[in-house]
Structures are given as C-alpha cells and as structure tokens.
Amino acid sequence: MSLRTPTLLLVIAGATLSACGLASSLSGGEDVVRVYSGRHYDLEQAFEDFAEETGTSVEFLFGGDAELRERLETEGDNSLADVFMTVDAANLQIAAQAGLLQPLDSEVLTEAVPENLRHPDGLWMGLSKRVRTIMYHPDRVEPSELSTYEDLADPRWAGRLCMRDSANVYTQSLVASLIAHHGYDEALAVVSGWVENEVEIIANDIRILETIAAGGCDVGITNHYYLARLIEDDPNFPVLPFWANQDDRGVHVNISGAGVAVDADDPELARELIEWLATDGQESFVYGNHEYPVNPQVEPPPLVQDWGAFEEDPLNAADFASLNADAIRLMNEAGYD
Amino acid sequence: MGLLLLPILLVGARSLSPSGEAWSQLWAGPLPGMLWTTLWLLVGVGLGTLVLGAGLAWLVTAYEFPGAGFFGWALVLPLAMPAYILGFVFLAVFDFAGPVQTFLRGVIGSDAWFPDVRSLPGAAIVLSLTLYPYVYVLGRAALRQQVPSSFETARTLGDGRLRAARRVVLPLIRPALAAGLAIVMMETLTDFATVQYFNVDTVSVGVYQVWRGMFNRAVAFELAALVLGVALIVIAAERVLRGGLRFYQRGPGRDFERGRLGGWRAAFATTACGVVLALAVGIPILQLGAWAVGSTAQVEATRIFETLGNSLGIAVASGVACVGLGLLVAGGARLSGSPLALRIRHLATVGYAVPGPVVAMGVLVLIGAATGLISGSPAVTVVVSLLGLVYAYTVRFTAVAYGSVDASMEAITPGVVDAAHTLGSGPGNVLRRVHLPLARTGAAAGMVLVMVDVLKELPIVLLIRPFGLTTTAVWVWELASESRWESAAIPALLIVAVALIPVLVYLRRGKLGEMAAYQTYQPEIETPTPAGVP
Numbered sequence: 001m002s003l004r005t006p007t008l009l010l011v012i013a014g015a016t017l018s019a020c021g022l023a024s025s026l027s028g029g030e031d032v033v034r035v036y037s038g039r040h041y042d043l044e045q046a047f048e049d050f051a052e053e054t055g056t057s058v059e060f061l062f063g064g065d066a067e068l069r070e071r072l073e074t075e076g077d078n079s080l081a082d083v084f085m086t087v088d089a090a091n092l093q094i095a096a097q098a099g100l101l102q103p104l105d106s107e108v109l110t111e112a113v114p115e116n117l118r119h120p121d122g123l124w125m126g127l128s129k130r131v132r133t134i135m136y137h138p139d140r141v142e143p144s145e146l147s148t149y150e151d152l153a154d155p156r157w158a159g160r161l162c163m164r165d166s167a168n169v170y171t172q173s174l175v176a177s178l179i180a181h182h183g184y185d186e187a188l189a190v191v192s193g194w195v196e197n198e199v200e201i202i203a204n205d206i207r208i209l210e211t212i213a214a215g216g217c218d219v220g221i222t223n224h225y226y227l228a229r230l231i232e233d234d235p236n237f238p239v240l241p242f243w244a245n246q247d248d249r250g251v252h253v254n255i256s257g258a259g260v261a262v263d264a265d266d267p268e269l270a271r272e273l274i275e276w277l278a279t280d281g282q283e284s285f286v287y288g289n290h291e292y293p294v295n296p297q298v299e300p301p302p303l304v305q306d307w308g309a310f311e312e313d314p315l316n317a318a319d320f321a322s323l324n325a326d327a328i329r330l331m332n333e334a335g336y337d
Numbered sequence: 338m339g340l341l342l343l344p345i346l347l348v349g350a351r352s353l354s355p356s357g358e359a360w361s362q363l364w365a366g367p368l369p370g371m372l373w374t375t376l377w378l379l380v381g382v383g384l385g386t387l388v389l390g391a392g393l394a395w396l397v398t399a400y401e402f403p404g405a406g407f408f409g410w411a412l413v414l415p416l417a418m419p420a421y422i423l424g425f426v427f428l429a430v431f432d433f434a435g436p437v438q439t440f441l442r443g444v445i446g447s448d449a450w451f452p453d454v455r456s457l458p459g460a461a462i463v464l465s466l467t468l469y470p471y472v473y474v475l476g477r478a479a480l481r482q483q484v485p486s487s488f489e490t491a492r493t494l495g496d497g498r499l500r501a502a503r504r505v506v507l508p509l510i511r512p513a514l515a516a517g518l519a520i521v522m523m524e525t526l527t528d529f530a531t532v533q534y535f536n537v538d539t540v541s542v543g544v545y546q547v548w549r550g551m552f553n554r555a556v557a558f559e560l561a562a563l564v565l566g567v568a569l570i571v572i573a574a575e576r577v578l579r580g581g582l583r584f585y586q587r588g589p590g591r592d593f594e595r596g597r598l599g600g601w602r603a604a605f606a607t608t609a610c611g612v613v614l615a616l617a618v619g620i621p622i623l624q625l626g627a628w629a630v631g632s633t634a635q636v637e638a639t640r641i642f643e644t645l646g647n648s649l650g651i652a653v654a655s656g657v658a659c660v661g662l663g664l665l666v667a668g669g670a671r672l673s674g675s676p677l678a679l680r681i682r683h684l685a686t687v688g689y690a691v692p693g694p695v696v697a698m699g700v701l702v703l704i705g706a707a708t709g710l711i712s713g714s715p716a717v718t719v720v721v722s723l724l725g726l727v728y729a730y731t732v733r734f735t736a737v738a739y740g741s742v743d744a745s746m747e748a749i750t751p752g753v754v755d756a757a758h759t760l761g762s763g764p765g766n767v768l769r770r771v772h773l774p775l776a777r778t779g780a781a782a783g784m785v786l787v788m789v790d791v792l793k794e795l796p797i798v799l800l801i802r803p804f805g806l807t808t809t810a811v812w813v814w815e816l817a818s819e820s821r822w823e824s825a826a827i828p829a830l831l832i833v834a835v836a837l838i839p840v841l842v843y844l845r846r847g848k849l850g851e852m853a854a855y856q857t858y859q860p861e862i863e864t865p866t867p868a869g870v871p
Contacts, residue, residue, distance in 0.1 A: 034804065040815045059805060062815050066549035067694075067800045074701040078708040080715055080804050094552050167533055167546050201536050202455065206820040207434065215447065216433035226820065325551035332367040337536040 031056040033269045036072060038065035038086040039256050046284040050276055056269055065091035065169070072100050072261060082264040083273060087256045088169045089126070089317030090176075090324045096123040101259035104271055112278040112295045116316045117255050126255030126317060127277050127285060129292040131224040131310070132174050133251050134242040135209060140218045148245045149178065149252070152219065153193020161199040162208045162217035166331040170205075170223060170254065175330060176323035177252050180315055184330065191334040201337045206230065212239050223254075228290035228303050243310035250311035255294070257317075341662070341685055341732050344699025345565075360556055367543065368560075375539040375567065377457060378464075378532070382525045383518060385465025389613060390472025391514055395502065396610065398480045399488075401595045402603040408610040409477075410844050415617035416470040417836035419793040420524075422813070422829050424463045424531040425822065426621040428454060460535035466617040468524055472517035479513035480506070498596055515578035516740065522571040523736075526564055527692045530795065540564050541692045548694070561695040568690030622833065628826035636827050640812075644828065645835060648808040651798070652791040652839075655730035656738070656784045662731060663739035663783055667746050668772050672764045686736030693733060693796035700729040701801055715804070722803040729797045734790050738783030745779030746772050785843040792836045809835060 033056055037043060040062040047058035063071070065086040072079055072095065084101065086092050095101050096119055104122040117126030134146055152161060164171045178187040202208045205222040209230055212220050230237045244251045258277070260270040277285050282298040290301050299305070396402075397409045431437050431454045441449040453459070487509060491501040529541040538546075540563055548557035598606055666685045670678040688696060704725040708718050757767045795810050802811065809832050816825035 041819055041821075061802075061804050062807075062811070063799050064549070064818070070698065071701060071800060074698075074705045075708070076705055078705065078718060080718060165533065165536060167542065167550065169550065172550055200455075202432075203534050203536065204820050207428070207432070210434040211432070214434040214439060215442075325553070328546060328550045329362065329366070337538065 031269065033058050033082050033266070033273050034080050035060040035083040035085055035258075035273075036068040036081040036261075037062055037083075038068055038088075038091065041289045043285075045288060046277065046281055049284045050273060050281060053280070054272065054276065056272065058273065069095050069098075069100070073098055077263040079261060079263060080265075081261045082266060082270040083258050084261055085127075085256070085258040087130075088173060089255050089257065090169060090173060090321040092119070092124040092257055092259055093318050093321035095259065096318075100262055102262045102264070102267060104260055104274065106271055106275055108275045109278055112275075112297075114294065114296065116314050117257075117294050119259070119318060120316075124257050124259035125274055125278060126257040126294045127274070127282075128256045128289075129253050129294055129312075130170075130256065131241075131243075131251055131253050131292065131312070132170055132221060133224060134244045135212060135220045135222050135227060135239050136242055137212050137215070137218055137238060138240050139238065140215075143240075143242055146219070146242045146244075148248070149174070149221070150190050150245075152221075153190045153197065155197065157219060158197045160218040161194060161197055162202055162211050162220040163194065163199050164205060164208065164222070165201050165203040166328065166336050168203065169324075171331075172324050172327045173254050173320055174221070174252050175327035176320040177313060177315055179323045179326055179330065180320050181249060184326065188330050188334055191331060191336050195335050199336075209237075209239050213237060224292075224304065224307075225290040228301075232290070232303060241307055243308075245313070246311050249315070250313040253292075253312045255317050256291070341688055341735060344696055344703060344729070344732055345688065345691055347699040347702050360559060363543075363547075363556065363560075367538065368540075371538050371540045371543045372563075374457065374537060375526070375541075378461060378537060378539055379522055379525055379567075379571075381458065381461030382464045382468065382521060385461055386469040386472045386521045387514065387518065389465060389469035390517060391476050391510070393469075393610060393613065394473050394476035394480055395506070396606050398477055399498070399502070399595055400598050400606060402598040402606040404607050404610065405595075408607075408614070411614055412473055412610060413470050413840060413844060414614070414837065415467055416474075416789055417833050417840050418467050418618060418621060419810075419832060419836075420464055420467040420528060421530040421534075421795070421817075422625075422832070423467050423617065423621050424460070424534045425817065426624045427459070427463050428534055429822070430620060430624060431459075455535050457535070457537050460532050460537045463531060463535075464525055464528065466613070468521045469613075471520045471524075472514055475513040475517040476510055479510040511578060515575045516744070518578075519571060519575040520737070520740070523568060523689050526568055526571070526690065529692065540567070544692055545694065554698075558695060558698075561692055564692060565687070565690050572686070572690075622830065625826040625830050625833075628823040629830060632823040632826060640807075641831065644807050644809045644812050645831060647806055648792055648810065648832075648835060651726060651730070651808065652788040654727045655734065655791045656787040658727055658731045659735045659738035659787045660742065660780045660783050662735050663742040664773070664776065664780060666735075666739060667743040667776070668768050671746060671772065672768050685739050688732040689734065689736035691733070693794065694800065696729050696733050697797045697800040700725050700732070700797075703728075704801065719803040719805070722801055723806070726798065726801050726803070729801060730787075730791050730794070733794075733797065734787045737786045737790060738780070741779040741783035741786065742776050743779075745776045782843070785839045788839045789836050792832060792839075 035047075035058060037060050043060065047060065051057045061068070061081070065088055068081075068084065068086075069091050072081055072084055075081075084092070084095055092101075101123040104125060106122070109118070109122070109125055113125050113127075117129070118124065134149070134152070136143070136146060151157075166172070175187065175191060178190055181187075182190070200211070200217055202211060205226040206229070208217075208220040208222050209227055211217055224241055227237075227239060227241055230239070258274050260267050260274070264270050278295055282293045282295050286293050286298075287301045290304055292300050292304065393408075393412055397405050397412065429435055431451075433451075438449070438451050441451065487505050488501055491505040492498070496504065526539075527541055529539070529545050532539055533542055540560055544557050544560045544564065547553050547560060662685070704722050707725075708721050711717055711721065753771060754767060757771050762770065793810065795814055798808055798811055799814060802808070809828050812828040813825050813832060816822070816828070
C-alpha cells in the first residue's frame with residue numbers, strides 16, 4: 001500500500017499546481033486579448049511591452065500553425081481566441097478561406113503593411129518578413145557562381161547542396177512560389193534537378209548552416225534569421241547569405257502574421273494589438289528574432305543591416321499559400337524527401 | 338467501451354466524404370513507398386528491440402558478471418527517454434557537423450567515411466534504444482518467474498546452457514516477448530516526430546503531411562485508418578505468436594542458478610550492457626547537460642514547478658483513468674461471462690494504434706460540442722478542455738493499462754473462480770474478492786506505463802491543452818521547434834527526470850517490478866495450480 005501515499009501526494013501536488021497556473025492565467029479582467037500563436041520567439045517580451053503601453057494584457061497559447069487553426073475551427077464560437085498568429089502565410093490563408101477570420105478595417109494597417117504582405121480584404125496582416133535564401137561557405141563558393149534557386153538544379157552543384165525537408169512549411173512555400181512563377185511542370189524540373197544533385201535533406205535550418213560551416217555541403221537554403229542567430233553567438237561563423245534571384249523576380253519572402261478571429265470577444269482590442277505590432281511594436285516584435293519589419297518606416301535589426309538591401313519577390317503571400325498542397329504533391333513526385 | 342472508440346469513430350465518419358482524386362493520387366504517388374518504409378522500419382525496430390530486449394534480459398538473468406546486478410534494473414531506465422529527444426541528440430552527436438565525425442575527420446582526414454545517420458537504419462537504432470525496455474522488462478519477468486525449473490531440468494538432461502536456452506527458454510518466454518513486441522510496434526507505427534528527423538516517411542508522417550500541408554483532413558484520416566489496419570495485423574500476429582496457449586499463475590518461481598562468466602566473456606557482457614545504457618541514457622544526458630550549461634536562457638524556478646506540476650497532474654489523472662477503465666473492461670467482461678463481451682474487450686486497445694493527432698482531433702470535436710452545450714465562462718471552457726485532455730489520453734493509452742490488468746486477470750485459474758462460486762459468492766463478490774486483489778500488481782504496472790507515456794506525449798497535449806496550461810513536454814517543443822536546443826535542454830532533462838520517478842518507484846517495489854502483467858505467463862503444458870482449492 002506504500003505506493004498509495006506517493007501517488008496521492010503527486011495527485012494533490014499536481015492538481016494544486018495546475019489549478020494555480022490556470023487560475024493565474026485566466027485573470028478574467030476586462031482588458032485581455034487572447035492570442036493563439038504559432039509564433040513563439042520573444043513574443044512574451046512584445047506582449048509585455050504592449051501591456052505596459054496600453055494597459056491591455058495579452059494571454060497566449062503556443063502551438064503549431066496548423067494545429068491552432070484546426071482548434072480554432074473546431075471550437076467555433078466557444079473559442080477563447082481573439083487573435084490567430086502564425087509564422088507562415090499558408091495557414092493564415094487557409095484560416096481566411098475557412099471563414100475563421102474577420103476583416104480588419106484599419107487605415108493604420110493599410111499604411112503600415114505593404115499590399116503584397118496582407119490579405120486583399122484585410123483578413124490577415126503580415127507583421128514580419130523572413131527571407132528564405134541561399135547560404136554559402138565563402139571559402140568554397142564564390143558569390144559570382146551563385147544566382148537563383150533554379151540554378152541550384154545545375155549539375156555543377158551535384159553533391160554540394162543541403163536543404164530542408166518537404167514536411168517543412170518554409171520549403172513548401174518556396175516550392176509553391178516556384179509553381180506560381182513557372183507553372184507545375186517547370187517547377188517540377190527544378191526540384192527534380194535538386195534531387196538529381198543528391199541534395200542532402202536536413203530537417204533543421206540551424207543544422208543546415210552548421211553542416212555548411214563544417215564542410216558537409218557548400219550551399220544551402222534557409223531562413224535568414226537562423227544565420228543571424230548563429231552569427232550573434234559566434235561572429236566568425238563561416239557562412240554568408242546570398243540574396244537569390246536578384247536579376248529577375250527577387251528573393252522569396254514569407255511572413256509571420258496575424259488575423260482577428262471571427263468570434264473574437266473583443267475585436268477592437270484585437271485590432272489594437274495588431275495595429276500596435278505593425279507600428280510602435282515592430283521593433284520589439286521582430287528584433288529579438290532578427291526578422292525584417294514589414295513596416296517600411298522601421299529599420300531592420302542591426303545585425304542583418306550588414307547584409308544590405310535586396311529585391312523581394314512581389315508575389316502576394318496569399319498566392320503561394322494557395323499552392324501549398326500542389327507543392328507537396330510536386331515534391332513527392334520529384335522524390336524530394 | 339463506446340466512449341473509447343467515439344473520437345476515432347468521429348474522425349472516421351468525417352473522413353467518409355469521398356476523397357477519390359486525392360486518394361488515388363496518393364496511391365499512384367508516395368503511398369506505396371510509405372508503406373514499404375513503414376514495413377522496413379517495423380522490421381528493423383522489431384529486430385532491434387528483440388535482440389536488445391531479449392538478449393540483455395537473458396544475459397542479466399542467467400549469468401553472473403561484473404555489474405549484472407546494477408544492469409538488471411538500470412537497463413529499464415531508457416523507458417524514461419522520449420524518442421524525439423534521443424533522436425535529436427543522436428543526430429547532433431553523430432551527424433556530419435557533430436563532434437564524432439568532426440573528430441574522425443580531424444584524425445583520418447576530410448574523406449573519413451561514416452554511414453549516413455539520417456536514414457532508416459538511424460531511425461531504427463534510435464527507436465530500438467528507447468523502446469527495447471518493453472521487451473526487456475516483460476522478457477526478464479518471464480525468465481525469472483517460470484523458466485528456472487524447466488531450464489534446470491533440461492540442463493540435468495544434458496543440454497548445454499545455450500542449447501537449453503534455445504529449446505526450453507525461448508518457447509516459454511515467447512508470449513512475453515510477443516506482448517512486448519506488440520507495444521513496440523504500436524509505438525513505432527504511430528511515431529511521427531522522431532522519424533521525421535531521419536527523413537523516414539512512414540504512413541504516420543503521411544497523415545501529418547496531408548493534414549497539415551495539403552489541408553486535406555479527409556485523406557489524412559483515411560491514411561490514419563491505414564495505420565490502424567497495419568496495427569490490427571500486428572495485434573493479430575501477437576495472438577498467433579502467443580500460440581493460443583493459456584497461461585495460468587503458479588507458485589512463485591525459483592531463482593536461476595546463474596552461470597558465472599569469466600575472462601573475456603564477462604568483459605563482453607559488461608561492455609554490451611554498458612554500451613546500450615550509455616547510448617540510450619548516458620550520452621543523451623551528458624549532451625543535454627552540456628547544452629543546458631552552455632545555455633544563456635534564464636529559467637525561472639516557478640516555470641519549472643508549474644510545468645512539472647501540470648505534467649504530473651495530467652499523468653496521474655490519466656493513469657488513474659486508464660487503469661480504472663482497464664479494470665472495468667477486463668473485469669466486466671469476465672463478470673458478465675458473455676462470449677461477446679469477452680471478445681470485444683480487446684477493442685478497448687484500438688486507441689493505442691491510432692496516431693495521437695487523430696485521437697486529438699476527435700476529442701477536439703467533442704470538446705467543441707460539450708462547451709457548446711454548457712457555454713459558460715472561460716473557466717468552464719478550461720475545465721472542459723482539461724477533462725478532454727485526460728479523456729484523449731484515456732482513449733490513447735487505456736490499452737497499456739488494460740494489457741497489464743487483463744493479463745494478470747487472465748492468469749487467475751478458472752479453478753479459483755469456480756471455487757469461489759461454489760462457496761456461494763455472487764459475481765460481484767468474486768470480482769471484488771478474487772479478481773481485483775490479484776490484478777493489483779497488474780494495475781500498478783499499468784499505472785506506471787501510462788504515466789511515463791503521458792509525460793512524454795506531445796501531439797495530443799499540444800492540440801487540446803487548455804488555454805494557459807504548459808507542460809514540460811510542451812515547453813521542450815516550443816524551443817525545439819525553433820531549433821533552440823540549448824535552451825530546450827533544461828526542460829528536456831526535466832522530462833527525463835520526471836519520467837524516471839514512476840520507473841524508479843516501480844523498480845523499488847521489487848516484486849511489483851516484475852511487471853506484474855506477465856509475471857504470470859505459465860503455459861498449461863506445465864501443471865497448473867490444482868483446481869478447487871480456495
């Protein structure tokens with residue numbers, strides 16, 4: 001019977017702590033915005049700053065983009081969420097199509113967020129930009145050898161490439177943008193070319209960069225801020241970014257963004273939060289993760305400023321988002337893991 | 338029973354809408370490859386866990402060598418190591434940019450060859466290292482409990498140790514190994530986090546990809562049904578492997594007369610155990626420790642206690658629910674004595690063969706309906722989703738508790754029950770006075786296994802936890818999904834430590850540590866307890 005005592009203690013301890021945690025999280029006060037967020041870096045800081053400036057506190061539930069979207073949909077009008085925030089355009093677009101979001105009618109936002117980074121009817125707004133571009137080791141690759149994503153399908157890159165897996169939404173968005181520009185068949189030829197070049201698939205952007213640094217590959221494709229993070233830890237980290245496709249459409253840019261839930265308890269507060277994040281809050285929102293602000297009035301974080309300006313692909317995020325499923329099908333067809 | 342199947346049926350019903358085109362594209366495209374991958378992974382992990390689990394169990398039970406006593410219990414510890422954590426650490430240590438290959442390149446030169454670790458064999462190794470304890474524990478219990486006398490008899494008749502092992506021991510512990518292997522297969526089938534690190538696309542990965550990336554819930558659930566189909570084949574195979582033998586409890590077994598290993602054999606035995614333990618527990622803990630020390634992240638004590646408390650609370654609640662339900666189903670079926678009830682009782686285990694996200698989706702629908710009915714304050718919503726979380730775990734993990742409980746009830750000889758009836762006990766009385774006391778050890782073992790599973794579980798808690806609730810596993814996920822493994826190391830170590838608690842409590846219980854469930858395998862070919870003596 002001695003098993004019962006510890007078990008009982010565990011139950012009591014666990015229940016007490018859970019209750020405390022939940023009670024404290026649901027303050028139930030007047031001015032609270034609740035956020036379902038697929039984004040979870042340094043958000044706490046941004047939300048704290050918002051609370052300090054406006055007196056409205058923010059509660060949040062972290063999760064995967066897709067999971068939170070499913071949850072929002074299933075909960076319907078019982079959902080506690082006021083704002084849905086993601087790290088990729090595709091899930092915002094799907095949520096918009098499923099009628100889970102309500103339009104944001106805000107002059108502040110139309111001014112702060114460029115047109116290609118928000119939903120045409122204001123159902124969601126991009127809040128930060130993440131650039132998915134070519135990364136290379138300067139000792140083994142001359143920048144003059146690099147040009148476009150498509151060029152990496154050329155046989156001279158055989159055995160020298162590292163890329164992210166097809167289950168990753170960033171890869172899916174990049175391939176979706178290839179489909180949007182070239183059509184399915186030509187995009188398929190590009191991805192097949194990567195596969196024929198024996199691209200090494202690594203399910204982790206940081207590890208791709210570390211593998212380039214260690215000499216496992218010469219060139220890779222990752223989001224820019226992972227490199228910024230590594231350089232922040234080690235200023236001599238031997239990998240450099242190359243802005244892809246500068247001579248044609250520009251480099252692929254994805255967004256992290258947010259929309260207001262259709263059944264938000266307080267859409268006004270939700271709008272205020274998103275407006276703040278796109279203006280006064282841009283710095284605390286994007287700087288911690290070295291992302292590029294969407295608001296042209298705001299300077300990029302210091303570390304990435306060294307990398308210079310770049311042309312970005314003007315494709316609306318909604319367009320490549322709607323090609324996401326085709327992108328997966330294409331990668332399956334090409335044998336891209 | 339119906340409640341256990343409801344979420345699964347719900348997603349099943351939702352998936353009934355025809356999805357012909359997408360489905361046929363899958364068949365023409367990646368699906369056959371996924372099926373093969375799944376099959377090969379099952380074979381690899383099956384062989385790996387059998388060799389490790391049965392081999393090590395035999396080694397520590399039948400032989401005396403330096404450290405045998407320590408390894409006897411320590412080899413259970415990998416049970417506390419989540420595969421998704423071991424998988425990540427394994428790659429960080431052994432891939433191209435990791436310390437091992439970097440060292441080799443430094444010594445041999447830049448063309449030092451190393452096998453591709455991001456591969457199916459790599460995934461099979463990691464899964465085997467975390468899952469072999471299921472086979473090990475059950476196998477060792479079987480060995481200790483009933484084999485010694487038969488083994489000695491065979492030896493007396495002139496068989497060598499290994500020959501006796503092959504001819505007598507293996508057949509006797511086969512059911513226990515099959516039971517352990519069935520658990521291993523289910524875990525392998527429904528894993529999708531670990532295998533993705535290794536670029537291994539199983540059908541469960543397909544479920545995730547189709548659902549998350551192609552936004553096609555219907556096809557995702559059809560794929561999940563396919564996973565379930567494979568699982569049912571595994572369960573059927575386990576029944577066949579048990580060979581229709583009936584197993585009854587017998588008096589306590591005697592200890593093995595253990596062979597003493599000397600010289601290089603002893604060294605080999607110690608090394609083998611040591612290497613497995615180092616790979617499965619030692620290296621990951623060292624690496625996580627190194628990350629934790631190097632991490633600059635500030636960790637607040639309150640966050641540690643809060644997440645640990647949440648994790649433990651949910652684990653205990655789910656454990657109680659699963660064991661309670663397991664007892665109810667196993668006992669109820671016997672009580673009613675109806676052949677139909679006896680047959681369908683195994684349906685309680687179906688949830689174990691359904692990938693976590695699918696169970697979670699079903700429960701989410703129910704939570705939505707429930708909150709719609711009550712439609713109250715945020716606090717009510719939180720309570721409902723907390724209940725939903727425990728409910729989802731009950732659906733998913735009752736099989737684990739039920740297996741232990743049912744097997745220990747199975748071992749109660751009909752003689753005892755008949756005797757109780759003869760002495761005038763009603764069915765309820767028999768259940769209370771005969772079945773439940775004898776199933777107690779099985780229940781405790783089930784409780785431990787469910788708790789460890791729940792503490793490590795991720796997709797379900799991610800999808801349906803209430804607003805504001807963070808568990809240790811969720812904390813790891815938040816950081817790991819952003820590749821912040823240095824910061825994730827601290828909560829990852831916490832999970833391992835916390836999952837060790839039930840394992841250690843259970844080990845301390847000595848007799849209980851014999852994984853009650855299968856202490857009782859006793860083929861009828863040996864003399865069962867004389868019937869009719871209460």
